[in-house]
Amino acid sequence: MENNPKCLTRRDFIRGTVGATLAVSVMGVPWTDTVAAVDRPSLVSVVRDKNVMDAGFRVDAEILKTMLDQTVLQLTGKSNIQEAWTELIKPDDIVGLVPTPHLNPTHPELVDAVKISLMEAVGISEKNIIMAQGGKSKPKPCTALICMPALKGHWLTGIGTVIKNYIMYSGRPYDYHQEDSAKLGEIWLIPEVKGKTRLVLVDAIHPLCDKGPQPDPRYKWPYNGLLAGTDPVAVETVCLKILTEKRNALRGEPWPISPPPICVEAADKAYGLGTSKIEQIKIAHFGWKEDLLLS
Amino acid sequence: MTSLSAKTALFLAFFITLVFLLGGIRAEMLEKIVDLPKSIGVWTRPDSARIIDSSNIFQYMNGAGELYLSYNFDHLKVYEYTTKNQQDSILVEVYIMNTSNDAFGLFSIDWGGEPIEIHSSPSMRSSPTVAPPARALYGGGLLRLWADTIYARVMVYPDTPESKEAVLSLGRKIAANRKMPTEPELLKFLPQTIGSNWKLRKDRIGYFRSHLVLNSLYYLSHQNILNLDHSTEALTAPYENISNAGSAKSVQLLFIKYASAKKAKKALDQFHSAYLHEHQHGRDPRVIENQMNFFNIEDGWLGYSLNGTYLSVVFECPDRASAQTIINHISRNAVFKENDHGK
Numbered sequence: 001m002e003n004n005p006k007c008l009t010r011r012d013f014i015r016g017t018v019g020a021t022l023a024v025s026v027m028g029v030p031w032t033d034t035v036a037a038v039d040r041p042s043l044v045s046v047v048r049d050k051n052v053m054d055a056g057f058r059v060d061a062e063i064l065k066t067m068l069d070q071t072v073l074q075l076t077g078k079s080n081i082q083e084a085w086t087e088l089i090k091p092d093d094i095v096g097l098v099p100t101p102h103l104n105p106t107h108p109e110l111v112d113a114v115k116i117s118l119m120e121a122v123g124i125s126e127k128n129i130i131m132a133q134g135g136k137s138k139p140k141p142c143t144a145l146i147c148m149p150a151l152k153g154h155w156l157t158g159i160g161t162v163i164k165n166y167i168m169y170s171g172r173p174y175d176y177h178q179e180d181s182a183k184l185g186e187i188w189l190i191p192e193v194k195g196k197t198r199l200v201l202v203d204a205i206h207p208l209c210d211k212g213p214q215p216d217p218r219y220k221w222p223y224n225g226l227l228a229g230t231d232p233v234a235v236e237t238v239c240l241k242i243l244t245e246k247r248n249a250l251r252g253e254p255w256p257i258s259p260p261p262i263c264v265e266a267a268d269k270a271y272g273l274g275t276s277k278i279e280q281i282k283i284a285h286f287g288w289k290e291d292l293l294l295s
Numbered sequence: 296m297t298s299l300s301a302k303t304a305l306f307l308a309f310f311i312t313l314v315f316l317l318g319g320i321r322a323e324m325l326e327k328i329v330d331l332p333k334s335i336g337v338w339t340r341p342d343s344a345r346i347i348d349s350s351n352i353f354q355y356m357n358g359a360g361e362l363y364l365s366y367n368f369d370h371l372k373v374y375e376y377t378t379k380n381q382q383d384s385i386l387v388e389v390y391i392m393n394t395s396n397d398a399f400g401l402f403s404i405d406w407g408g409e410p411i412e413i414h415s416s417p418s419m420r421s422s423p424t425v426a427p428p429a430r431a432l433y434g435g436g437l438l439r440l441w442a443d444t445i446y447a448r449v450m451v452y453p454d455t456p457e458s459k460e461a462v463l464s465l466g467r468k469i470a471a472n473r474k475m476p477t478e479p480e481l482l483k484f485l486p487q488t489i490g491s492n493w494k495l496r497k498d499r500i501g502y503f504r505s506h507l508v509l510n511s512l513y514y515l516s517h518q519n520i521l522n523l524d525h526s527t528e529a530l531t532a533p534y535e536n537i538s539n540a541g542s543a544k545s546v547q548l549l550f551i552k553y554a555s556a557k558k559a560k561k562a563l564d565q566f567h568s569a570y571l572h573e574h575q576h577g578r579d580p581r582v583i584e585n586q587m588n589f590f591n592i593e594d595g596w597l598g599y600s601l602n603g604t605y606l607s608v609v610f611e612c613p614d615r616a617s618a619q620t621i622i623n624h625i626s627r628n629a630v631f632k633e634n635d636h637g638k
Contacts, residue, residue: 009516009570014593056453102357155511156358177358178507179517211511213359217435217454218407259510259517 008179013260019269022182022262042234042274042281045074046204048225048288053205057222059109064205064226067287068113071201071228074284085121088198088230089144095124096132096142096196098165103215104152104208110226114146114201136171136192145196147232150203151223151239153211157181158261159243160211162200162236163273169193184263185271188232200235202227209246211257221246224288233267233274234281238294240264241278245293329372329389329445331468336461338376338385347371365505366400367393367525369444376461383452387465390446395476396528400502402441404512407498408432411463413440413470425482426500430475431466438462442470478502481528481552484605484628490620493534496545501531513547513610520569521606522562526554534621536613546595546617547610550625556603563601566608571597587626589618598622605629 012021047070052063069081078084089095095118099106111131118124132138132145139145147165154160156177166187167173176184187193204227210219223242229235240261247255268276275281283294333340345355348370352360355373363371369391376385392398403426410429431440436454440447447469451458479502488494501512504527506519512531515521523529529552533545553559563586567574574590586601595611598618607625612618 006572007516007518007520007569009520010514011570011593013514103359154358156361156507174358177361178510213362214356214448215450216405217437217450217452220435256514258512258514260514262517 008262018260018262018265022266022270042229042231043075044227044229044231044234044238044281044283045071046225046227046238046283046285046292046294047071047074048223048286048292050224050288050290052224053222057206059107059205061109061113064107064109065113065116067226068110068117068201070286071226072117072199074286075199075228075230081117082121085117089118089122089124089146091123093122093124093144094128094130094142096130096139096145098133098139098145098147098149099131099203100149100152100160100165101133103154103160103212104150104206104220106148106150106203107205110148110201110203110205114148134168136169136190139166139169139192139196142196144198145193147197147200148203150205151207151227151242153209153243153257155211155213156259157184157263158211158257158259159236159240159264161202161239162232163188163263163267166193178259179262182262182266182270185267185273188267188273189271197232198230200229200232202235202239204239204242207243207246209243209250219250223291223293231274231281233264233276235274236264236267237276237278237281238283242293245295249291249293329469330471331374331387331465335376335385335464336457337378338383338461339379340374340376340387344372344374344389347373361507363390363401365503365507366397367504368397369393376465383458385449385451385458385461385465387469388448388450389469390448392444392446395441395444395474396479396502397504398441398444398446399478400504400508401446402430402439403500403502404508405439406432406500408434408437408439411438411440411466413442413463413467414475422477424478425485425487425495425497426478427497431470433459433463436462438466440466440470442473443476445469445473479528481530481550484550484625485530485532485548486624486628488537489534489624492536492538492617493546493621494537496533496535499531499533503529503531509549513549515549516569518569520566521549521551522553522558522565523551526558528552544611544613546612546621548621548625549608549610551606553604553606559601559604559606563599563606566599566606587622589615589622591615600626600629602626602629 006021008021012018047067049063049067053059072084076084076087097111099111115129118129132142149161149165152160157164163184167176170187204223204225206220207223208220227235264276267273347355349364372389374387406427411431411433413431436451438449449462449465451462485495504523504525506523530550532548535545571590589598596615596618597610599608600622607622609618609621
């Protein structure tokens with residue numbers, strides 16, 4: 001602390017100087033616009049079905065599979081499901097599925113639905129579909145990754161959904177909390193991971209809008225949706241918007257995510273993983289409209 | 296010299312014995328804490344609890360362990376009740392903290408939920424409080440409670456009238472025959488109202504010892520710019536504007552007690568340097584006692600005051616006069632306490 005001439009504070013967020021401060025205090029390099037993509041219209045698909053989960057929080061696998069199909073069709077712009085999936089994944093790929101195991105775990109029904117799609121629509125054999133969440137060795141044999149977190153906040157990083165989902169690949173997860181959560185984006189650039197993520201698919205069926213650190217059912221709600229895209233930062237940005245809107249609605253007053261999720265802006269500006277500017281994101285919605293939280 | 300050494304040795308022996316004795320009593324008190332039934336309704340638990348301490352808390356709950364370690368945590372007992380078909384469960388987590396203040400701190404992080412009476416005897420209830428009087432809160436299948444040095448979470452899935460009753464029953468067992476200490480002394484510094492404009496948001500009071508918890512309640516900096524640690528006690532307490540003229544926006548009061556005046560002074564210097572670095576000329580470093588300063592920054596007026604071991608900071612005030620009124624009020628309490636303590 002005393003050796004650090006400038007640390008990130010609340011005032012940086014108010015002044016809009018987060019990027020510059022992060023560059024100096026966290027990355028130790030000048031902020032570089034050359035890394036950031038300048039004009040990247042990113043598509044994020046939001047598909048919802050009111051009936052995908054019942055009052056007892058049981059997921060209807062059939063409805064979920066239909067939602068998944070709609071998601072890939074919408075995302076790729078293709079007219080049939082085989083074409084849509086093969087736009088994202090090739091038949092000779094070894095595919096790593098990366099769900100989230102903790103706090104608000106990814107529904108196993110979603111993992112199953114993706115597996116079935118990969119086998120039926122792309123023709124990938126079951127042995128070439130790997131459960132790839134875990135340590136550094138997990139993504140190594142994969143030629144493609146599908147990032148499949150569930151939507152949730154996190155008490156040390158603000159949001160714990162897309163960018164944080166690869167934290168175990170670093171081999172040192174505790175190095176990426178608090179201010180160092182800004183560096184979560186660098187994990188997406190390690191050789192075992194870089195360029196492999198073909199699809200970011202967020203389980204937003206039953207999200208957790210508070211940060212924990214342990215589950216509190218009062219802050220879970222049936223959003224009954226799937227969010228997807230190929231730009232991880234854009235998907236995370238839309239996730240952030242939904243969480244923020246839900247928190248404000250719950251309390252009836254501003255209830256900002258705290259600590260602020262600095263990994264999102266850093267993933268854009270420092271690591272060039274995608275766009276964190278909501279105005280540069282095209283949101284394609286399909287299905288249930290009530291409480292969409294994206295106005 | 297020899298006589299002095301003998302006296303010193305005797306004193307040391309007495310002191311060590313006392314420490315062991317008190318440690319033993321404390322450990323005994325902690326250990327006789329939980330006596331939960333083997334079965335409740337259709338749920339049954341294993342014979343023994345899982346014991347979690349600081350050495351394995353991260354294996355149990357990943358990064359969430361930081362929360363408990365940021366308070367004075369002793370250990371955690373975990374019981375899982377399941378139904379015969381293993382489909383429904385009740386998770387009971389009993390956190391044994393070293394002080395009741397620490398248990399209160401964990402409870403104070405979130406005052407939401409339905410207040411539940413868990414102490415059957417009126418004599419067990421404590422005196423009037425600054426924070427909400429609830430000692431147990433329920434919502435969505437989760438019961439959180441504070442009873443003496445215990446903070447507990449009892450969570451059931453799914454949340455039904457039957458399962459809720461089982462959860463509340465377990466909560467009452469955990470709290471049974473336990474003392475109901477008063478909330479931390481530090482809360483007494485918080486006036487219910489300040490002037491005619493400002494009213495305390497009781498339901499947003501948070502008690503903590505770590506910048507990690509501070510940041511989850513009111514973000515200030517990812518770094519520990521106020522030098523918070525286990526020896527400090529801190530409060531966040533918003534005050535809302537109740538005057539007709541003013542905006543409804545709340546101001547945020549941060550009130551901290553350090554272990555010594557020296558530590559408090561050092562913390563203020565660090566805070567000023569990190570948070571108000573462009574305002575170095577606005578303060579007089581020669582002034583040690585009762586430093587009081589006010590600055591107009593991006594989100595409103597910020598004021599602070601240092602009174603011995605107590606540091607008060609108010610954020611987001613609409614004008615200088617509001618910041619002064621609030622800081623003056625809190626400072627008066629702190630000065631009085633410091634003087635009282637000095638007598």
